[in-house]
Amino acid sequence: MEYPALSPPPVAIREIPCFKLxxxxxxxxxxxxxxxxQGHALVIPKHHGEKLTDVPDDHLSEILPIAKKLVVATGAQEYNILQNNGRGAHQEVGHVHxxxxxxxxxxxxxxxxxxxxxTDMEKLKKLFEEIKSKV
Structure with missing residues (x-):
């Protein structure tokens, strides 16, 4: 059993036992x-950020390809890829995972x-325009 090597490592994650895949x-x-x-795994960026928006894009580029490798390795036919941000969204550990x-x-x-x-289509259209202007 190993411990995750994070830089900088948050105390909560540094203390959790790790079966590194x-x-x-x-x-x-x-x-x-x-x-x-069985096979439930976590994929985390080593760059510390509490929420997804706290982690630079270049530290997220491997996340989905690695999750895909885990799906194949476990033989899962049906599966969820889940990422939560904030306590209200069910995030329990203050590091993106x-x-x-x-x-x-x-x-x-x-x-x-x-x-x-x-759905109110007029409100949805207004929201669409607002979000699209910021992307």
Missing amino acids: LETDKTLAFLDINPLS FHMIPKPNETEGLGISWPQQK
Whole structure:
């Protein structure tokens, strides 16, 4: 068992045991120690940032390719890639991390609800224009 090598390492993450699956200069992937299903893994940038917007783009470039490798390595046919930002969005650890969670059956893996809101097309168009002008 190893510990993640982060620069600079937040104390909370530095103290968590780590079963390292893959490591590069910018990224670390390891098994989740409280998994939702077999093969549940985390992929994290080594650059410390609490939220996604705190991490420079060049430190995020390997995240999805590594998550894809983990999907293939675990043989997951159905899975979730999850990333939360802030306590209200269910982020428990103050360091950006992406979950790769196999969903082998109805009871294992991530369970979610999707409370859709009724759409007002005029408001949606206004929101679209506002966001698009800032991208």
